[in-house]
Amino acid sequence: MADWFKMAAPLPDQCAAQSARDRQASLTKPAGSLGQLEEVAIQLAACQKAQAPQINNPHILIVAADHGIVAEGVSLFPQEVTGQMMANFVAGGAAISVLARENNAQLSIIDVGSLMEEPLERVITDKVALGSGNFRRQEALSAAELAHALAAGKRAVERALTKKADLLILGEMGIGNTSAATAITAALTQTSAAEITGAGTGIDETALSHKRQVLEDSLTFHGLDASGEKPVPAPLNVLQKVGGHDLAALAGAYITAAQNQVPVLVDGFICTAAALAAVRLNPSCRAWMIFTHQSAEQGHGHILKELEAQPLLNIGLRLGEGSGAAVALPLIRLACSLHNQMATFEDAGVSDKTKSPQGAEQ
Amino acid sequence: MADWFKMAAPLPDQCAAQSARDRQASLTKPAGSLGQLEEVAIQLAACQKAQAPQINNPHILIVAADHGIVAEGVSLFPQEVTGQMMANFVAGGAAISVLARENNAQLSIIDVGSLMEEPLERVITDKVALGSGNFRRQEALSAAELAHALAAGKRAVERALTKKADLLILGEMGIGNTSAATAITAALTQTSAAEITGAGTGIDETALSHKRQVLEDSLTFHGLDASGEKPVPAPLNVLQKVGGHDLAALAGAYITAAQNQVPVLVDGFICTAAALAAVRLNPSCRAWMIFTHQSAEQGHGHILKELEAQPLLNIGLRLGEGSGAAVALPLIRLACSLHNQMATFEDAGVSDKTKSPQGAEQ
Numbered sequence: 001m002a003d004w005f006k007m008a009a010p011l012p013d014q015c016a017a018q019s020a021r022d023r024q025a026s027l028t029k030p031a032g033s034l035g036q037l038e039e040v041a042i043q044l045a046a047c048q049k050a051q052a053p054q055i056n057n058p059h060i061l062i063v064a065a066d067h068g069i070v071a072e073g074v075s076l077f078p079q080e081v082t083g084q085m086m087a088n089f090v091a092g093g094a095a096i097s098v099l100a101r102e103n104n105a106q107l108s109i110i111d112v113g114s115l116m117e118e119p120l121e122r123v124i125t126d127k128v129a130l131g132s133g134n135f136r137r138q139e140a141l142s143a144a145e146l147a148h149a150l151a152a153g154k155r156a157v158e159r160a161l162t163k164k165a166d167l168l169i170l171g172e173m174g175i176g177n178t179s180a181a182t183a184i185t186a187a188l189t190q191t192s193a194a195e196i197t198g199a200g201t202g203i204d205e206t207a208l209s210h211k212r213q214v215l216e217d218s219l220t221f222h223g224l225d226a227s228g229e230k231p232v233p234a235p236l237n238v239l240q241k242v243g244g245h246d247l248a249a250l251a252g253a254y255i256t257a258a259q260n261q262v263p264v265l266v267d268g269f270i271c272t273a274a275a276l277a278a279v280r281l282n283p284s285c286r287a288w289m290i291f292t293h294q295s296a297e298q299g300h301g302h303i304l305k306e307l308e309a310q311p312l313l314n315i316g317l318r319l320g321e322g323s324g325a326a327v328a329l330p331l332i333r334l335a336c337s338l339h340n341q342m343a344t345f346e347d348a349g350v351s352d353k354t355k356s357p358q359g360a361e362q
Numbered sequence: 363m364a365d366w367f368k369m370a371a372p373l374p375d376q377c378a379a380q381s382a383r384d385r386q387a388s389l390t391k392p393a394g395s396l397g398q399l400e401e402v403a404i405q406l407a408a409c410q411k412a413q414a415p416q417i418n419n420p421h422i423l424i425v426a427a428d429h430g431i432v433a434e435g436v437s438l439f440p441q442e443v444t445g446q447m448m449a450n451f452v453a454g455g456a457a458i459s460v461l462a463r464e465n466n467a468q469l470s471i472i473d474v475g476s477l478m479e480e481p482l483e484r485v486i487t488d489k490v491a492l493g494s495g496n497f498r499r500q501e502a503l504s505a506a507e508l509a510h511a512l513a514a515g516k517r518a519v520e521r522a523l524t525k526k527a528d529l530l531i532l533g534e535m536g537i538g539n540t541s542a543a544t545a546i547t548a549a550l551t552q553t554s555a556a557e558i559t560g561a562g563t564g565i566d567e568t569a570l571s572h573k574r575q576v577l578e579d580s581l582t583f584h585g586l587d588a589s590g591e592k593p594v595p596a597p598l599n600v601l602q603k604v605g606g607h608d609l610a611a612l613a614g615a616y617i618t619a620a621q622n623q624v625p626v627l628v629d630g631f632i633c634t635a636a637a638l639a640a641v642r643l644n645p646s647c648r649a650w651m652i653f654t655h656q657s658a659e660q661g662h663g664h665i666l667k668e669l670e671a672q673p674l675l676n677i678g679l680r681l682g683e684g685s686g687a688a689v690a691l692p693l694i695r696l697a698c699s700l701h702n703q704m705a706t707f708e709d710a711g712v713s714d715k716t717k718s719p720q721g722a723e724q
Contacts, residue, residue, distance in 0.1 A: 028455060028456055029457055030564065032564075033679065034457065034679060034685075035658060036677040037689070078713050080713055084711065084712045085712065087710070088390055088710045088712060092705075093703075093704060093709060093710045094390055094391075094704065094705070094710075095391055095396065095704055098699050098700050098703045099696065099699075101699075101703075313693075315397045315398040315399065316397025316398055317396060317397045318392070318394075318395045318397070319395040323396075327399070330692030334689055334692070337460050338461070342456065343453070343456070347455060348450045348456075349446065349449075350443060351443055
């Protein structure tokens with residue numbers, strides 16, 4: 001396997017970040033009073049090496065795959081939904097379809113490992129397997145499948161870049177992928193799976209307790225459980241043993257975005273688990289990530305803390321599909337507009353630059 | 363004083379709310395997985411008696427006033443900033459100016475009691491006083507001034523309605539108005555002012571301790587302090603004694619919006635204090651309010667809890683001007699688009715209507 005994914009991404013431009021911070025301090029508002037909107041404008045200015053950060057061509061990439069772990073009864077929902085939802089994405093009826101239209105964003109759906117034998121129209125098929133292995137009893141992916149999935153994520157980003165994407169939103173669809181994401185998170189943070197296993201779309205207490213046991217057993221089976229004595233397992237090993245095609249493709253995509261100096265929005269629990277794997281594989285990609293929301297899924301807060309990430313939204317979203325990131329996109333655009341268009345104290349002739357004025361809460 | 367502000371507003375349409383809830387349950391997503399976006403779409407559908415809630419003509423109303431309490435040294439900032447910022451609002455350089463443009467919202471600035479002797483161009487002047495009294499030593503407003511300010515808020519809303527506003531955003535500007543909002547909140551919730559006094563734009567510990575003392579003394583002076591023995595003071599009494607022209611105008615505006623069945627976005631600490639006074643004056647207006655953010659100002663969480671409100675954003679905003687509400691507007695518009703445009707299970711041919719599909723976190 002070529003180590004393309006270990007090549008360091010450049011750091012976002014620190015001069016541009018400093019200029020952006022200086023500009024924020026000169027605008028007609030109390031210093032810091034736009035909170036996280038100031039921080040995201042500064043981060044984007046650094047990523048774009050720009051005085052006036054802007055998002056003209058956001059591109060949403062959804063990777064879809066099926067998961068063998070579903071055979072253990074960890075999900076309420078039939079696997080055919082993965083394919084049906086891909087069809088819904090391209091037909092325009094899913095949440096992410098609506099959000100792509102309203103945000104003027106391009107939307108690409110990539111089947112990186114679903115059970116669908118025939119390619120779906122308007123879905124890009126880039127897979128070498130129909131679903132992953134049941135990781136309770138075997139590896140989720142072979143080494144070759146892992147390499148393919150990582151590279152499928154890379155290819156997806158590269159295609160978006162040829163279409164001039166200036167911001168990426170990654171999303172996913174795959175019945176069972178919360179289980180894989182939970183196993184990855186538990187292994188990479190050496191936490192008990194039981195602690196971070198959530199009810200997902202609403203399995204009951206009995207099913208939840210079963211899911212916890214399945215995940216604990218799986219981690220033990222692969223020697224990935226939190227023993228407190230072993231070193232933290234390597235991210236590639238974790239992605240292969242208890243991951244999935246979608247999760248590996250996401251990890252490859254986060255890294256490729258950073259290597260190409262394009263900022264990327266991180267969605268909910270599954271995407272953030274893949275982002276954690278990507279950061280462990282290649283820490284340089286962290287600086288290109290913008291965290292958009294904290295989902296209702298248990299365990300998401302745990303990974304966000306691990307990544308020292310402070311997301312923009314916390315409104316009980318738990319849909320996936322990149323939908324939380326797409327909902328946050330208008331906030332990020334407004335952060336840019338405020339940064340670029342507000343008057344400075346000097347321009348506006350407002351008193352007391354050091355004692356800045358306040359609209360309100362003084 | 364005519365009791366126009368006590369006339370009950372109708373309840374938002376409960377049939378429309380139920381239809382909207384039913385529609386949410388039929389859309390291709392796990393039930394409840396769009397979190398607060400579902401709730402806001404349902405609330406708007408009820409307010410608009412509509413199957414497809416939408417916001418076509420949002421109107422931002424900013425009321426501005428000066429505050430006599432500034433003489434006690436409670437604010438870092440010179441009072442001339444109130445007028446300078448009004449000029450900045452109409453010139454297009456303030457945060458709210460940018461947000462109005464980006465949201466395609468109308469913006470009206472109303473001087474309800476600033477110290478400006480000459481009317482500013484493009485600012486509506488509707489006042490009978492230059493600033494309020496220093497409520498540490500006298501009433502903030504006379505009874506006639508209070509009546510005028512409440513009615514100024516009413517007139518502002520009525521003007522926006524003649525311009526076909528279908529959603530209102532209220533905001534404020536006034537050096538010193540955090541002190542008035544804190545005093546109102548303490549009196550109406552019978553809490554010690556010291557507990558909820560915040561650092562605002564960043565006064566230091568000594569100044570903060572002084573501000574606390576000034577507010578405690580003011581409440582005692584007017585017999586509005588938390589004694590645990592008296593009944594909770596009447597909202598009109600509180601607005602008159604320790605309020606201000608801007609806060610009273612906001613209260614009148616919230617009530618008028620509800621009486622005219624127009625939903626209204628509630629911004630930060632000062633607006634929420636006025637909203638609390640409005641709800642105490644006329645509880646029927648609560649159902650027409652959408653709470654948009656929790657500001658960094660101490661005390662805001664306290665009022666939100668009192669109003670049983672769960673705002674959309676919590677990103678450290680503390681600018682006022684209605685800016686937090688305007689930042690949340692795109693989320694509310696996306697909530698409508700998702701509600702109106704997503705496919706149902708039946709439309710999309712997605713399996714298992716009762717066991718809904720999930721993009722992700724299953």
